[in-house]
Amino acid sequence: MSRRPTIVDVARVAGVSKSTVSNVLQNSPLVRAETRAAVERAMGELGYVYNRAAANLRGVDVGLIGLVINDLRNPFFTEFAASAQMAFAERGYATVIANTDETPEMQARVIASMIEHGVSGFLISPTYVDDEEGLEVVRRAGLPAMQVLRRIDHRTEVFPFATLDYEAGGRLATEHLLSLGTRRIAFVGGLENRPVTLERTAGYAAVMGEAGLPTFAVHGRPSRAFGRDMALRLHAEHPEIEAVLCFSDLVALGMLAGFAEAGVRVGRDVRLVGFDDIEEAALAWPQLTSVRCDVARFGREAAAAMLEWIGDGVQPQENRLAPVELIVRASSAGDV
Amino acid sequence: MSRRPTIVDVARVAGVSKSTVSNVLQNSPLVRAETRAAVERAMGELGYVYNRAAANLRGVDVGLIGLVINDLRNPFFTEFAASAQMAFAERGYATVIANTDETPEMQARVIASMIEHGVSGFLISPTYVDDEEGLEVVRRAGLPAMQVLRRIDHRTEVFPFATLDYEAGGRLATEHLLSLGTRRIAFVGGLENRPVTLERTAGYAAVMGEAGLPTFAVHGRPSRAFGRDMALRLHAEHPEIEAVLCFSDLVALGMLAGFAEAGVRVGRDVRLVGFDDIEEAALAWPQLTSVRCDVARFGREAAAAMLEWIGDGVQPQENRLAPVELIVRASSAGDV
DNA sequence: CTGAAAGCGCTTACAG
DNA sequence: CTGAAAGCGCTTACAG
Numbered sequence: 001m002s003r004r005p006t007i008v009d010v011a012r013v014a015g016v017s018k019s020t021v022s023n024v025l026q027n028s029p030l031v032r033a034e035t036r037a038a039v040e041r042a043m044g045e046l047g048y049v050y051n052r053a054a055a056n057l058r059g060v061d062v063g064l065i066g067l068v069i070n071d072l073r074n075p076f077f078t079e080f081a082a083s084a085q086m087a088f089a090e091r092g093y094a095t096v097i098a099n100t101d102e103t104p105e106m107q108a109r110v111i112a113s114m115i116e117h118g119v120s121g122f123l124i125s126p127t128y129v130d131d132e133e134g135l136e137v138v139r140r141a142g143l144p145a146m147q148v149l150r151r152i153d154h155r156t157e158v159f160p161f162a163t164l165d166y167e168a169g170g171r172l173a174t175e176h177l178l179s180l181g182t183r184r185i186a187f188v189g190g191l192e193n194r195p196v197t198l199e200r201t202a203g204y205a206a207v208m209g210e211a212g213l214p215t216f217a218v219h220g221r222p223s224r225a226f227g228r229d230m231a232l233r234l235h236a237e238h239p240e241i242e243a244v245l246c247f248s249d250l251v252a253l254g255m256l257a258g259f260a261e262a263g264v265r266v267g268r269d270v271r272l273v274g275f276d277d278i279e280e281a282a283l284a285w286p287q288l289t290s291v292r293c294d295v296a297r298f299g300r301e302a303a304a305a306m307l308e309w310i311g312d313g314v315q316p317q318e319n320r321l322a323p324v325e326l327i328v329r330a331s332s333a334g335d336v
Numbered sequence: 337m338s339r340r341p342t343i344v345d346v347a348r349v350a351g352v353s354k355s356t357v358s359n360v361l362q363n364s365p366l367v368r369a370e371t372r373a374a375v376e377r378a379m380g381e382l383g384y385v386y387n388r389a390a391a392n393l394r395g396v397d398v399g400l401i402g403l404v405i406n407d408l409r410n411p412f413f414t415e416f417a418a419s420a421q422m423a424f425a426e427r428g429y430a431t432v433i434a435n436t437d438e439t440p441e442m443q444a445r446v447i448a449s450m451i452e453h454g455v456s457g458f459l460i461s462p463t464y465v466d467d468e469e470g471l472e473v474v475r476r477a478g479l480p481a482m483q484v485l486r487r488i489d490h491r492t493e494v495f496p497f498a499t500l501d502y503e504a505g506g507r508l509a510t511e512h513l514l515s516l517g518t519r520r521i522a523f524v525g526g527l528e529n530r531p532v533t534l535e536r537t538a539g540y541a542a543v544m545g546e547a548g549l550p551t552f553a554v555h556g557r558p559s560r561a562f563g564r565d566m567a568l569r570l571h572a573e574h575p576e577i578e579a580v581l582c583f584s585d586l587v588a589l590g591m592l593a594g595f596a597e598a599g600v601r602v603g604r605d606v607r608l609v610g611f612d613d614i615e616e617a618a619l620a621w622p623q624l625t626s627v628r629c630d631v632a633r634f635g636r637e638a639a640a641a642m643l644e645w646i647g648d649g650v651q652p653q654e655n656r657l658a659p660v661e662l663i664v665r666a667s668s669a670g671d672v
Numbered sequence: 673c674t675g676a677a678a679g680c681g682c683t684t685a686c687a688g
Numbered sequence: 689c690t691g692a693a694a695g696c697g698c699t700t701a702c703a704g
Contacts, residue, residue, distance in 0.1 A: 054697035257621040285593040390681035
């Protein structure tokens with residue numbers, strides 16, 4: 001574990017000055033081809049590795065992006081994080097990822113830590129915080145940051161916000177269920193008063209209202225367990241419900257299990273629609289109709305917007321809604 | 337976006353030298369309480385943030401760990417990554433995470449990038465590579481690295497290996513099925529000749545052999561889709577099979593869907609056991625018997641071992657097997 | 673096209 | 689207990 005070679009070592013071996021080595025590193029057009037070759041040979045010989053910390057000190061972009069995720073274990077966010085990370089990697093950026101587990105304290109700590117590490121910018125899917133202090137430290141550090149999927153700071157002129165067009169998804173799903181002739185449609189899942197819940201519910205409520213129908217919503221943790229419980233409860237207490245639009249596929253998959261347990265045939269006795277279209281939706285039985293949110297593409301686009309901001313200084317638009325799409329399968333439409 | 341304050345600015349405001357500021361930063365016991373207080377006040381006033389890159393240059397541990405994951409989208413690895421990351425965060429370490437998507441090229445690139453960023457060590461769940469070059473660059477950089485969950489480099493004296501005791505899991509599951517009276521037990525899933533597959537199959541094969549029973553194995557991608565296909569095929573072509581031990585819960589959940597589709601009652605007509613005990617196992621219908629691999633604990637322990645290595649120089653033992661446990665539910669035992 | 677020199681923000685002996 | 693000085697590995701004008 002001897003000292004790692006530096007540009008000075010490379011320079012000595014290549015018989016040039018360290019400035020020249022640095023120029024090679026910078027891909028400067030100034031340096032002659034033979035010189036470059038000699039330097040590169042020396043690097044290979046010595047096993048030289050670039051020291052970004054040193055470069056950073058001189059004010060160069062370190063090539064590090066901070067990715068702060070409220071719940072990395074949720075497949076939806078995992079997909080987002082993985083897609084964004086890989087898009088960054090393709091452009092030569094490494095990604096510091098942290099799971100805040102929905103705790104504001106964790107979020108504050110990891111953001112502070114990432115600033116210390118000199119990240120060039122942030123993509124943050126934030127935890128809901130009471131105070132508006134959440135992202136203030138980022139602004140003070142003068143770092144570009146985008147809020148994705150959840151907006152906790154209303155200053156979108158400072159922290160541009162990008163998400164999927166959930167409201168449109170809610171509309172599409174509800175219109176679909178109406179078109180099948182169902183009238184008594186419930187909305188299940190999603191924590192009350194969360195922006196995401198409000199958006200997903202809004203499209204549903206709007207379409208129901210336009211059709212002159214009453215809404216019926218039960219909110220709660222968007223988990224499989226909640227879905228299962230609600231399926232059993234709806235079956236027992238509200239057998240009149242003909243269709244359910246779920247806050248998320250996790251809830252819908254839980255309801256699928258709960259209905260199976262209760263002997264209710266999904267797609268026939270009751271129509272079920274999920275939200276997100278995670279991989280499993282197509283593999284469940286019956287297959288789950290769902291609002292597809294192409295989160296992989298969303299992740300790549302968010303990464304691209306961030307890099308454009310860092311690289312060319314073009315700040316992303318304040319609010320960006322990525323389109324969604326309804327994927328119809330057997331859980332809502334019977335034997336399709 | 338003016339220049340960020342440095343220790344020199346803090347020193348000026350606090351009326352001390354920059355050495356003293358640095359001593360405060362290092363929590364040196366040398367500095368007087370009042371001086372420390374004055375320095376901390378100045379830091380707060382200026383919004384000072386520590387610059388780790390600069391500290392790193394002086395040879396201090398940057399507090400960055402590299403986490404290289406072959407498939408971050410797989411919930412099993414997500415859980416591992418999230419647990420490890422959070423354990424590192426608790427000890428003040430940030431984590432650079434990269435998904436290599438099972439490609440050796442990606443793996444080589446992200447490892448190189450992390451070395452440039454000055455990580456203090458690696459936790460690597462590697463991609464299978466043909467050449468043995470995979471981790472060589474890490475060794476040359478003199479960095480500590482553990483292989484987790486998959487061993488691609490046999491030099492465990494250099495790259496200690498830690499995984500879960502899959503063979504014991506296979507034994508437990510097979511003994512359980514035998515104890516229920518089933519004799520024709522198949523093993524489904526897992527890519528052929530992968531170490532993980534071999535380990536998970538080994539326990540099954542050993543117990544079957546001891547019981548004087550023949551083995552029957554079908555290998556393939558450990559995905560839901562594969563599981564569903566195999567359920568349909570087994571039902572059609574091998575109705576004599578009484579029980580199935582799956583390579584993973586994903587395969588088992590796929591089989592659950594496939595059997596449902598085929599009208600086969602799992603837990604009665606056929607007994608099914610999964611592997612990993614992901615959250616969904618307990619929420620499927622029927623609930624899935626599974627070999628529980630406490631990957632969250634495994635992630636925390638791997639992180640702890642890494643930090644001990646970095647901090648105190650104690651290299652982890654060469655091969656470490658974390659215990660597993662069989663969780664019996666309805667898919668194998670009927671109405672339990 | 674190449675080299676000598678200054679400086680990025682910190683830490684670390686060392687002297688006081 | 690505190691400060692002056694050197695140096696970590698790089699980049700960046702600038703002079704040649």
